[in-house]
Amino acid sequence: MNLDQGQHKDTGPSLRRVYLDHAATTRVRPEVVTAMVNFMGEDFGNPSSIHGWGRVAREAMEQSRANVARLIGARATEIIFTSGGTEADNLAIIGVAMASRGKGKRHLITSQIEHHAVLHTCEYLEEHGFEVTYLPVDADGLVDPQDVAAAIRPDTALVTIMHGNNEVGTLEPVEDIGLVCRERGVPFHTDAVQSAGKVPIDVNAMNIDLLTLSAHKMYGPKGVGALYLRRGTRLEPLQHGGSHERKMRAGTENVPGIVGLGVAAGLAYDELAETSKTLAAMRDRLIEGLLALPNTKLNGHRTRRLPHNVNVSFRDIEGESVLLALDMNGIAASTGSACTSGSLSPSHVLMAMGNTHQDAQGSIRMTLGRDNQPEDVDYVLERMVPIVERLRLMSPLAEGTLRPRGEETPEPAAQPEGSQCACETEEEAPK
Amino acid sequence: MSETYTDQVMDHFMNPRNVGEIADADGVGQVGNPVCGDVMRIYLKLDGDRIADVKFKTFGCGAAIATSSIITELVKGKTIDEALQISNRTVADALGGLPPRKMHCSNLAADALLSAVNDYRAKQGLPPAGEVSEHDHHDGIEDLAAEDDAAETGRDAAAGEVACPSAPCTLRVSERCRQVAAPRRASKSAE
Numbered sequence: 001m002n003l004d005q006g007q008h009k010d011t012g013p014s015l016r017r018v019y020l021d022h023a024a025t026t027r028v029r030p031e032v033v034t035a036m037v038n039f040m041g042e043d044f045g046n047p048s049s050i051h052g053w054g055r056v057a058r059e060a061m062e063q064s065r066a067n068v069a070r071l072i073g074a075r076a077t078e079i080i081f082t083s084g085g086t087e088a089d090n091l092a093i094i095g096v097a098m099a100s101r102g103k104g105k106r107h108l109i110t111s112q113i114e115h116h117a118v119l120h121t122c123e124y125l126e127e128h129g130f131e132v133t134y135l136p137v138d139a140d141g142l143v144d145p146q147d148v149a150a151a152i153r154p155d156t157a158l159v160t161i162m163h164g165n166n167e168v169g170t171l172e173p174v175e176d177i178g179l180v181c182r183e184r185g186v187p188f189h190t191d192a193v194q195s196a197g198k199v200p201i202d203v204n205a206m207n208i209d210l211l212t213l214s215a216h217k218m219y220g221p222k223g224v225g226a227l228y229l230r231r232g233t234r235l236e237p238l239q240h241g242g243s244h245e246r247k248m249r250a251g252t253e254n255v256p257g258i259v260g261l262g263v264a265a266g267l268a269y270d271e272l273a274e275t276s277k278t279l280a281a282m283r284d285r286l287i288e289g290l291l292a293l294p295n296t297k298l299n300g301h302r303t304r305r306l307p308h309n310v311n312v313s314f315r316d317i318e319g320e321s322v323l324l325a326l327d328m329n330g331i332a333a334s335t336g337s338a339c340t341s342g343s344l345s346p347s348h349v350l351m352a353m354g355n356t357h358q359d360a361q362g363s364i365r366m367t368l369g370r371d372n373q374p375e376d377v378d379y380v381l382e383r384m385v386p387i388v389e390r391l392r393l394m395s396p397l398a399e400g401t402l403r404p405r406g407e408e409t410p411e412p413a414a415q416p417e418g419s420q421c422a423c424e425t426e427e428e429a430p431k
Numbered sequence: 432m433s434e435t436y437t438d439q440v441m442d443h444f445m446n447p448r449n450v451g452e453i454a455d456a457d458g459v460g461q462v463g464n465p466v467c468g469d470v471m472r473i474y475l476k477l478d479g480d481r482i483a484d485v486k487f488k489t490f491g492c493g494a495a496i497a498t499s500s501i502i503t504e505l506v507k508g509k510t511i512d513e514a515l516q517i518s519n520r521t522v523a524d525a526l527g528g529l530p531p532r533k534m535h536c537s538n539l540a541a542d543a544l545l546s547a548v549n550d551y552r553a554k555q556g557l558p559p560a561g562e563v564s565e566h567d568h569h570d571g572i573e574d575l576a577a578e579d580d581a582a583e584t585g586r587d588a589a590a591g592e593v594a595c596p597s598a599p600c601t602l603r604v605s606e607r608c609r610q611v612a613a614p615r616r617a618s619k620s621a622e
Contacts (some may be wrong), residue, residue, distance in 0.1 A: 321496060
């Protein structure tokens with residue numbers, strides 16, 4: 001959210017500070033910082049240079065490439081470094097679309113719950129003559145591989161379905177979707193920004209042809225990411241210039257950033273099993289504790305879920321007000337409410353899953369990370385109870401409230417789906 | 432104006448005044464819509480034409496709760512005529528300002544008050560003191576926000592306002608709302 005409540009922070013000594021927004025970004029690990037600093041100072045060379053300085057930078061960059069490849073079961077030569085997840089998504093989708101245009105392929109398949117880096121890229125291609133199918137999801141946020149199979153046409157250039165959803169944490173059946181695509185000869189891209197380093201990924205076993213990942217979601221620096229491009233997959237570069245990154249991404253490489261990504265990816269790989277287990281245990285306890293509050297529902301699949309993601313909706317209260325109250329208690333979270341998104345529509349992910357506007361407005365996402373302690377979960381649960389109670393006491397939508405005479409309280413039922421308001425009808429038109 | 436909530440907003444959000452209901456209220460007004468994320472209800476108890484007591488209940492963001500709270504403080508003890516002089520600008524100023532994209536909350540508060548006054552007047556057989564539907568909570572976004580927003584990038588600035596084109600819908604929606612609602616042109620936040 002944009003509202004900076006820094007100035008309102010309680011400075012009392014008893015305040016615990018709990019960061020539960022690791023899906024937004026993570027703290028760079030000290031090992032990563034140390035490695036990066038070196039490549040801004042002493043080893044500042046350009047990896048394209050022939051001399052010693054250049055060779056040192058080149059070697060470090062190739063080591064990073066190997067580390068990233070290992071994390072997802074790829075070959076080092078199949079990794080393209082980018083400026084982050086968004087660029088990797090753009091390069092994958094536009095790059096494949098442009099490369100297949102000549103063969104008359106003008107159709108793409110994606111889902112309604114993708115990150116905007118994918119959705120808005122697909123919408124951009126629609127404006128340039130491509131057709132896009134936006135597949136629906138079920139109430140848990142799952143894409144049905146059979147829907148993918150049914151949507152594939154002779155002119156389908158690419159299928160792009162995310163691995164782990166950034167909002168609700170649902171893990172899509174990418175193995176099955178990948179298999180469908182493989183059988184039909186259509187390249188398959190997945191945005192694995194949230195899942196890489198948290199759940200095992202093997203691009204070969206999962207039939208993935210292109211995969212996006214980002215450094216700053218796995219304790220690396222911001223501004224660097226990678227695209228996995230399976231050997232033989234045709235891609236047109238978006239950025240033109242020198243012959244960097246096998247001519248797929250021109251521009252002098254961000255060596256410190258790439259080194260940081262490499263160290264972060266290496267650590268993530270080595271610690272994956274243990275981290276994932278620890279996070280999932282905290283996640284499950286947090287979910288259980290929150291669902292003990294009345295009129296609270298879990299968003300996303302209960303078990304097919306990123307190990308660090310918790311997303312619940314509190315009925316009758318609005319997400320931003322919960323975030324503010326949590327922030328006053330030193331707790332950082334996020335919401336799918338319209339109020340914080342800078343728009344008047346709540347999360348497209350929650351709406352695609354069939355939630356009412358009201359449930360979507362009351363959603364809170366908490367994403368755990370390696371610095372969280374089990375005691376953090378206890379603290380959050382302890383603080384959440386009075387916050388939710390207080391806001392519900394204030395809410396005219398909560399039960400037991402005196403209604404104004406002769407007026408119906410606008411409960412969700414009074415707002416039939418797709419009925420009245422331009423906000424709704426436009427939003428619910430298939431994208 | 433920054434995107435930050437002032438200390439007054441945070442104070443009224445954390446310690447809202449006059450929360451609750453009045454069982455034998457003389458006037459009750461409700462505005463907003465859970466679809467757009469805020470519903471505000473104001474209860475008035477009158478002594479002659481003076482507001483003897485006022486309570487509110489609000490579903491909404493921090494600014495919605497704070498504007499509800501401050502308007503109850505502003506009107507308590509005033510006559511109805513004095514209370515109706517309170518504009519969205521008065522509400523925002525009393526809170527030390529609101530972030531531009533939260534300005535509609537101050538309109539909502541002023542409208543909830545007007546709606547409660549109208550409810551009271553209707554019971555007295557009097558015509559409404561003003562039209563809430565034409566004075567709805569998106570009114571004023573344009574001038575107030577554009578003014579406060581001059582230094583901003585224009586993402587939120589100059590939100591023109593139009594009636595919702597769907598006939599049965601009583602909402603009035605800002606241009607920005609319409610643009611955001613159309614997926615193709617949507618400008619969404621970072622996740």
